[in-house]
Amino acid sequence: MSIISQNYVDDSNLIAKRFASIVATYFEGATEVRDGSARVPLENLYRILEMYRFDAYRDEDRKGVLALHVSESRYDRSRNNENWQAGIAAALSQSLEAFYRNVPKETAIAELQESLRSVARGQPLPPDQSRKAHGFFERFGQLV
């Protein structure tokens, strides 16, 4: 028996919130963006956008193929909370509506992912694209 047992806490929303606010600063020219660990928030937001693009959020935390008789405890049910993405998806939709109104979802996601790529590579963005991406991630971080 370990010295402490804790209920699973899904940190998705809070991590997404924090990463969005960090990435928003990258569009303001933060120097940390060239640091290796700066890629972590960028890749996470890229991944979130990809899930949103395909509407694919199934993310089960699971046992192996033969783990037939694992614990039937109800305490760890929350690990597979199927609605973990609800807040994130809603915040993405609202932020898209605010900054990419009337732009098809696919086009808006592609532009945002391209913006993340440019920032990661230290490439300059057209001012309007940079402004919209900055606003989008800032708003997403506030909403999620």
Add this chain to the structure above:
Amino acid sequence: MTTKAFLLGECDNIGALLDRTLRFDYGLEGSFEFYEECSARLGILQSELNAVDPANLPQVGILSRGLAELTQLICRIERSSIGEYSWPFVEELKRIAASICTEATIDDPDAPLKVYVLAEGALDAYCIYHERLRPSYAKRRLLTIVFPKTLKHFVLLHSILGHEIGHAIFGCTKHQATLVKDVLSHLTHVGGAFETAAATAAHIFSNTVPPSVLADLSSRGATEANLFVEFSDWSSWWEELLCDVIGLVSFGPAFVAAECSLLYSLDVTGLGVGPYHPLVAWRINLLRRGAKLLGLDLLPENDSPLKEAMQEFWNYIDTFVKNDPWCDVLDDAEFLAALNGAEKLLSLHKPAAYPPPSFEAMEKMLSAIHRLVPPVGFAVDSQGEPHCDNVDFRHILYVGWIESRRQNGSGTTFSIVNKLCEHAIMQQRAISIALEGGM
């Protein structure tokens, strides 16, 4: 010492652990890429800890959990030792994973997941863990393949990892959408036992339920109304079925044989209602039917030792099938559509899909393994000239299973057949490299 200060100290400890372990070469291809990934995770956690307000307890809690997960990951990778698993099989498995288990990253729309392998536990250790999609402190997601330590050389049983590849594929965002549309929609077809959780529960508690199943459920307080609320996770059940479908279309007959052997060795009646997996009897009946629907059980037309041996193999598989209609849960047409949907996706990512074998090649390989020679694409012709051919490792596994079931066999044990197949996979790789002009 404040919690923040304590955790910053732990960052230093983790950095030292990382330097002592993954900086050096672990595994066949070294561990630098894991060192780099873990360093990035540690870097973001450390900078976040430096920046966090010590009074912001939710954020400090998240970082604490992030550090714990990172430490566990480093220790798992460190435990990974090439001497503890069948690396020829792993190399083939990695080729499949690299072709289809990809993720879109900033630099690459189809970046293969980084794979590491470890061996632990007993029979039920088989697993492929893919890190979760949801936000985390991971830059790139890692894939962990786990083998049972006791079955190091049992490559025939390793075919069961076809199911696990299924989970890893389903964990890839763009494939998930395709699989939901082309496979899951058929598995959960209207009017079927998997249309909804209520439909599955109704099937389980129908008048034809075996008495032993009903007695087991009743003794646990499970009812039709609460089964998928309190005891089992219906969405896990359909994901497991979907992964069985992928296992079948990726590994073929060897997958069916491995599932029959391993699942029934762990649930001997096949009728246990577990939390995350559908009943073993349902799964095995489905797989056998799927093999027939896909024509995997076709036999050569001419009378030959191969035909006889293949027939014996499928007769053996049939011994695991329960002749109870309650155990047959999907409509043939819908099930075939699901199989075709999975095959269509895997065929786009060679070598993920199981290729149909040639009976001529199978005959030669069966003859070889019967003489205790590893079954590979190599022969010396009547002129004394050597000939090499490409052979898919899954055909080696199929031949191995056939030989292991041969009625009037050479007396080779299952263990020896496995070792012959493991050697064959390794030798075939060398042959294939030579044929590609790599040597």
